[in-house]
Amino acid sequence: DLDAVWDAGQEFAIGGRAVRALSLPNRFLHACYHAALGDWPLRLGSLRDVAEMLRVVDGNPEPVRRTAASWGAEAVVAAAVADTVRLLGIKVPGELAHWAVGYVPCRRDESWLGLHTTPDKTFAAQAVATLRVLPWRDKPAYLRALVFPDASYTAARHRSPLSRFTYALREVRKGSPTGSR
Template identity: 35%
Template sequence: MAELPALVVAAGWGLPTTTGSAVVDDSDRDRLLHGAGRDRLGGLLAAAVGDGSVVVSADLAAEVTATWHEQLAASVTVECLVPPVADLLHGAGVDWRLTKGPALAHLDYPDPSLRPFGDVDVLVRPGQWQVALDALAEGGWVRVSPELAPGFDERFGKGATLTNAVGLEVDAHRRLAAGRFGLRLDSEQLFEDVEWLELGGRQVPCLAARDRLLHACFHASLGGARRLRAFRDVAQLLLMTEADWEGAVTAAERASVQAVVASAVVETWRRLGLATEHPALDWARGVRVGAVDRRALRLFEEERSYAQQALTAVPDLLGRGAGRYLWALAVKPGHRAAAPAPPRTATHP
């Protein structure tokens, strides 16, 4: 189903776009509120209603404001998790970065209330993964799903979702994505620079703007829900923050993940109806994506299962652990004790 025009206008609010304005009648009320709630577009939609870019009835305007305020309350609750999480990780000597939600809201948007979020995302430096998980466990954070196999996270995995006693989430990342492209990008390079944000009296380390852009592109192209806000983040970093896109491209090309960045940039312009030109768009339009990368991207675009997305890494792992990787994906952790040992072949170094 095509995006509701009013949501596209809201997602592009404050950016140079061609979407103009939109009028919402009563028949689209539920679609508008559902979309704003699902994608946490409450702040941008409220701003668009406020300046007349999105025209709604007085009653619907009140409901939009209520949706935004609910999202703000949830964001404040989640943001309060950052200082104690920072204390746990710093106390264990872990090098980490805050990314996505709170980092983008405070560092890249003119008003953090425009960019609500629902969880805390942290990227952990390679080699410190288990130390980080142990530190979070001591603070009461429980992993939702077990590791697929001992050592799988560090060698192959994207990360883990952890929850506390009241069901709030911290997403700990070892890599920026599952599968082919996540394995190609060495997360170590994302720790070369840091940008600091003060939250709750703590100095919190965040990804540098160039790396926030890289992560935003990964989320837009490879995220579990490739919705309007993900593309707004890419546009925000390129057009408003003016992040070092050439540095992001250099890092992507070095890791052979330029297809991810190019796809995200081109689709950002298409989904948001951006009117302005940008050198990053010129670069993205000129990227030639190979057939294997194109097929892999399509699996993420179609939001296929985790297993299908993870299998995109297999061609890159042939001779470098493909057998053990496939074994871990095939055997459910709960059944692992009863399963026979994987065969020993040359692909199991």
């Protein structure tokens, strides 16, 4: 729900102008998404962001846990926090970190996290996985954009629509948990 992302935003001033930022729980979830699903191997800078914000949100973890649950992002938050604790060697400071370190994702969430946390991750496999979770009303537009992307986007990448399609098939197979390696 994109509107809910900005519902409880916080205002601050830059150069005398009011700017709206995401709320603290939403900023923390953004940092967790970036840390857990961004680059592989994990970037220490992204983990640092999680660690810095964890110091603040761990004192009142319920808004973060509630938002993560409503977004279906518990596995993302748990992975980001647990990786931060493990890789940066920080002490498990509070309730949210303790929860994250002990969190066991369901098989589906583990599979989806796996699409982002392997050296051979592919955008094609991630795009197909995204299709599974989109609301039905959004699937046609998403599929159309995948199958018929803007010409300026594909011009320098593939010789023809057929070469783009065969490339996508190879990438999906390479990046899927059950694909050929």
